[in-house]
Amino acid sequence: MLKSLFGKKxxxxxxxxxxxxxxxxxxxxxxxDPVFSQKLMGEGMAIEPTEGVIVAPIDGQVIQVFHTKHAIGLRSQTGLELLIHIGLETVSMNGDGFDVHVKEGQKVKVGDPLITADLSLIREKAASTITPIVITNSDILENITKVSSGKVIKGTSNILDVKVK
Known part of the structure; x- marks a missing residue:
């Protein structure tokens, strides 16, 4: 009985x-962008956004906020590490048009606001608003299944189901 109470989770x-x-x-x-399309950074999906609010796609922790505010790294409860890279060639914007709402180390839940991006400014100053969502440690994946297609809604539409080894 004690083993069942104090055993490993x-x-x-x-x-x-x-x-x-x-x-x-x-x-x-x-x-x-070949870095993403050829999966050099890992497996994932991308979204061509219709609004600029980026929310947490998983329950987890913020592990990196890029100083240029164009990308954020998260770690989930399974150890999965996700990179959300807002737009393409947006690093050169040096944070202009991005408002970060979280800090490194902060715990987040699905739907929590992470960053707000000015899509008009991104269209004007960068290559594209297309936002890759990449699993940067894809080597821990046993299985990945695409769930949605077409239009998706932030914090609501399940886009991928994953199983880690």
Missing amino acids: EKVTKESIFAPLTGKLLDIEEVP
Whole structure:
């Protein structure tokens, strides 16, 4: 009986990744940047956003906020590490048009606001508003299943189901 009370907790191995943005869901291979489309950074999806509010796609922790505010890294309860890269070639904007609402180390839940981005400014100053969502430690994946297609809603639409090894 004591062993069942104080035994190891079951390791979480399955989880869903929700849309961090509202817009059109794209396969990662459709991203017009070879670093993402050739999966050099890892597996994932992308969204062509219709609004600029980026929310947490998983329950987890903020592990990195890029100083240029164009990207954020999160770690989930399964150990999955996600990179949300807002737009393409947006690093050169040096944070202009991005408002960060979280800090490194902060715990987040699906739907919590992370960053607000000015899509008009991104269209004007960068290559694209297309936002890759990449699993940067894809080597821990046992299985990844695309769940949605077409239009997705931030914090609500499940885009990927994953199982880690």
